[in-house]
Amino acid sequence: MKKGKILFSSILTVLIGILFVSFGGTNVKADTVNSYILGNKIQPAEIQYREGTFDQWFGYENGVGKPEGVVVHETADANATAENEVAYFNREWPSLQTYVHAFVDNNEIINIHSADYGVWGAGHTANYKFIQVELCEVHDYDAFARSLSNDAFYIAKRLIQYNLPDIPGQTVVSHHQVSNMYRETDHSDPDGYFAKWGYDMDQFNDLISYYYNNLKDSGTLYGNANNSGDDNKATVLSVNNDKAIFVPLVSFDESGNKNDVQNRGLANNTPWQYDQQKDFDGHTYYRVSTNEWVLDTYVTSFS
Numbered sequence: 552m553k554k555g556k557i558l559f560s561s562i563l564t565v566l567i568g569i570l571f572v573s574f575g576g577t578n579v580k581a582d583t584v585n586s587y588i589l590g591n592k593i594q595p596a597e598i599q600y601r602e603g604t605f606d607q608w609f610g611y612e613n614g615v616g617k618p619e620g621v622v623v624h625e626t627a628d629a630n631a632t633a634e635n636e637v638a639y640f641n642r643e644w645p646s647l648q649t650y651v652h653a654f655v656d657n658n659e660i661i662n663i664h665s666a667d668y669g670v671w672g673a674g675h676t677a678n679y680k681f682i683q684v685e686l687c688e689v690h691d692y693d694a695f696a697r698s699l700s701n702d703a704f705y706i707a708k709r710l711i712q713y714n715l716p717d718i719p720g721q722t723v724v725s726h727h728q729v730s731n732m733y734r735e736t737d738h739s740d741p742d743g744y745f746a747k748w749g750y751d752m753d754q755f756n757d758l759i760s761y762y763y764n765n766l767k768d769s770g771t772l773y774g775n776a777n778n779s780g781d782d783n784k785a786t787v788l789s790v791n792n793d794k795a796i797f798v799p800l801v802s803f804d805e806s807g808n809k810n811d812v813q814n815r816g817l818a819n820n821t822p823w824q825y826d827q828q829k830d831f832d833g834h835t836y837y838r839v840s841t842n843e844w845v846l847d848t849y850v851t852s853f854s
């Protein structure tokens with residue numbers, strides 16, 4: 552990797568395994584599923600390309616082969632595998648008026664329509680912008696982790712294939728975000744299903760970013776094992792808050808306003824890698840997660 556380049560992928564290797572502590576005294580391990588995936592270096596399935604029955608071939612608003620990102624869906628069907636869903640939608644799409652590019656579960660990634668063309672998954676506007684992938688429900692922790700790995704791998708590969716940057720909320724959007732943006736559907740997946748596992752889109756975006764950056768930088772999902780780490784030494788900071796058991800975090804909205812992160816903080820005396828910094832109101836803030844920043848006064852050292 553190039554000198555001076557700051558990698559989000561290397562952030563996560565420090566980020567994972569470190570406890571977030573919640574406000575209000577209940578401890579949560581917010582990143583455990585990602586930690587499990589990265590710790591075990593879970594290998595995603597191969598992407599299978601099977602021509603489906605959807606016969607509506609339309610380009611995106613920017614043209615054939617020009618998607619603008621990926622919509623993350625969840626099937627809301629407790630008992631259907633990716634194979635089951637593929638068979639069902641190949642048979643029923645004319646009556647359901649619904650079709651997506653791919654279904655993913657813990658065992659398989661099945662692509663059924665060329666991502667050069669749009670599908671019917673999230674309302675007219677989104678259908679003309681985005682590749683769409685459905686995550687199938689599973690019932691145990693390991694299967695959930697494997698299904699996320701497959702889904703994140705599919706999304707990262709697609710972003711890279713179409714030369715798209717990885718921008719949460721812009722090039723990677725949940726169906727819920729699409730519903731909020733365009734008001735053409737009222738679905739809120741995958742948030743409810745993720746929440747059952749203590750998971751959310753921010754964490755999923757962390758996983759996608761990790762895969763995306765590693766694939767771009769090294770061509771491998773989990774990076775090069777013998778990386779000396781010298782390039783990244785200057786990007787690690789340690790934090791502490793004398794007045795509480797955690798260090799608060801803030802986020803910045805699209806208008807640049809600062810907001811307190813309500814449900815998460817950093818454990819005291821823990822090291823973090825950061826990939827960006829910004830000046831705000833006479834202080835410097837360091838980015839330690841997708842949209843989570845720590846104030847300079849909590850930083851005890853850089854290493």
Ligand SMILES: [Zn+2]
Nearest residue numbers: 624726738740
């Ligand atoms: Zn959906």
